Amino acid sequence: MRNDRSIYPNVVMLAAGVLCACGGNTTSPLTGEPLPDVAIIVVDTLRADAVVRAETPGIDDIAQKGIRVPFAWSPSTWTAPSTLSLMTGTHVRDHGWDLPFPRFMAQAGLSYPSVDDRTTLAEVLTTHGYRTIGLFANPLLSRNLGWERGYGDWQQEHDSSMARTLRRSVRYMKQFDPNRPLMVYLHLLGPHQPIRPSRQAARRWGVRSETRHLSRKGIRIEHAVAGRRDNQDQYVRAYHAQVEDTDSKVGELVQVMKRRGRPLLVVLTSDHGELLGEHDSWGHETSVWNALTHVPLIVSGDGLIPIPEVMTTAAIPDYITKAVGIPHQWPVSIDDQPVLVSQRDGAVAVSGDGRYRGIWDTDGATLTGVYDIVMDPDEAMAIPDFAPRAVLQMHRSHWLAETPNNVRDALDEALDDETRSLLEELGYMGHTEADDATDPVEAVPE
Numbered sequence: 462m463r464n465d466r467s468i469y470p471n472v473v474m475l476a477a478g479v480l481c482a483c484g485g486n487t488t489s490p491l492t493g494e495p496l497p498d499v500a501i502i503v504v505d506t507l508r509a510d511a512v513v514r515a516e517t518p519g520i521d522d523i524a525q526k527g528i529r530v531p532f533a534w535s536p537s538t539w540t541a542p543s544t545l546s547l548m549t550g551t552h553v554r555d556h557g558w559d560l561p562f563p564r565f566m567a568q569a570g571l572s573y574p575s576v577d578d579r580t581t582l583a584e585v586l587t588t589h590g591y592r593t594i595g596l597f598a599n600p601l602l603s604r605n606l607g608w609e610r611g612y613g614d615w616q617q618e619h620d621s622s623m624a625r626t627l628r629r630s631v632r633y634m635k636q637f638d639p640n641r642p643l644m645v646y647l648h649l650l651g652p653h654q655p656i657r658p659s660r661q662a663a664r665r666w667g668v669r670s671e672t673r674h675l676s677r678k679g680i681r682i683e684h685a686v687a688g689r690r691d692n693q694d695q696y697v698r699a700y701h702a703q704v705e706d707t708d709s710k711v712g713e714l715v716q717v718m719k720r721r722g723r724p725l726l727v728v729l730t731s732d733h734g735e736l737l738g739e740h741d742s743w744g745h746e747t748s749v750w751n752a753l754t755h756v757p758l759i760v761s762g763d764g765l766i767p768i769p770e771v772m773t774t775a776a777i778p779d780y781i782t783k784a785v786g787i788p789h790q791w792p793v794s795i796d797d798q799p800v801l802v803s804q805r806d807g808a809v810a811v812s813g814d815g816r817y818r819g820i821w822d823t824d825g826a827t828l829t830g831v832y833d834i835v836m837d838p839d840e841a842m843a844i845p846d847f848a849p850r851a852v853l854q855m856h857r858s859h860w861l862a863e864t865p866n867n868v869r870d871a872l873d874e875a876l877d878d879e880t881r882s883l884l885e886e887l888g889y890m891g892h893t894e895a896d897d898a899t900d901p902v903e904a905v906p907e
């Protein structure tokens with residue numbers, strides 16, 4: 462379900478925001494300086510190496526005036542738990558939302574619980590006078606899980622309409638409340654399946670016209686999973702073509718924010734990566750392999766402070782509040798001993814330096830392999846038992862000792878029809894007959 466609010470409710474909400482801002486403090490309580498705007502841009506399903514393989518001038522432009530974090534990890538390997546960590550500054554083990562993928566929940570007749578007992582970054586910034594807007598293309602975020610807490614506006618938008626909607630909000634804010642700092646959370650669907658890159662990008666990457674029209678909404682991961690090597694090659698090409706299309710949308714969003722003419726801090730990252738054939742796997746339904754946990758992280762713009770070279774995206778709230786000068790104690794801090802942890806269905810991957818990586822299986826107790834991702838980024842072969850194993854075990858012990866273990870149970874009720882259809886859009890519920898419907902193949906020059 463798309464949330465098709467017209468612009469007018471936005472105006473009303475902005476006007477209401479004016480009233481709130483009158484009493485708000487819009488300078489840093491630590492420095493007394495005006496608070497900068499903040500733009501958090503999350504490109505769903507974006508592998509760290511995709512921004513190297515694909516041409517991404519929009520992202521490169523952000524990085525040119527900023528810092529790329531070479532070893533950034535997502536706290537989990539699918540949207541819901543990872544985004545909760547990013548919004549609340551907590552490890553998955555702490556917020557406890559480590560629940561199965563939607564199709565498995567549906568099979569078990571279970572629903573997801575909301576999280577309303579953790580402070581969000583948006584709530585903290587609102588308290589300090591920020592106007593907050595969240596625009597998201599992933600329908601999973603429209604579920605009533607507590608995503609909207611702290612946002613003056615929390616609205617679903619397609620990637621293609623996000624910049625336009627943001628531009629409208631910015632325009633009205635300029636009219637009614639020009640000096641109030643603005644924080645935006647912009648979650649693009651990017652190369653998440655189903656994907657249908659533009660003709661131009663498809664041509665650059667050698668995606669054939671018939672591939673682009675394999676199903677009604679685009680190319681689905683099933684075509685790669687069940688397909689011959691040629692189908693898999695086409696999916697990889699389409700994935701990178703879609704990354705290039707998404708990059709231009711990232712550039713547009715940044716330009717809209719820059720036109721406000723205020724100091725601006727930009728944080729760009731992803732909620733998880735994607736398996737493109739590594740370990741004979743596709744997509745992000747299970748596991749904590751490197752292709753799923755290693756994500757881009759770039760900070761740029763005004764008010765940059767040093768950022769660790771090894772960092773979980775769960776530390777983003779702490780980085781932002783420190784950078785803009787707002788005191789807040791987050792569970793995960795950039796000042797912590799660096800430890801990367803990604804958790805999925807009980808399995809955990811741990812690293813202290815981003816290079817050596819240990820994977821513990823779903824009982825959380827058995828170390829199944831240690832990998833050197835600089836020499837072997839696909840983790841094709843576990844390295845022999847030597848020093849890194851002991852170091853990784855030490856990091857894991859430290860993380861276990863420092864992090865509360867909270868388990869958040871699923872609700873014993875079936876997913877409602879609306880939620881089910883939202884998740885079907887993302888291919889989370891398995892194959893449907895509607896997916897087989899094809900569009901007429903356009904005559905596209907290859």
Ligand SMILES: [Zn+2]
Nearest residue numbers: 505506540732
């Ligand atoms: Zn995601």
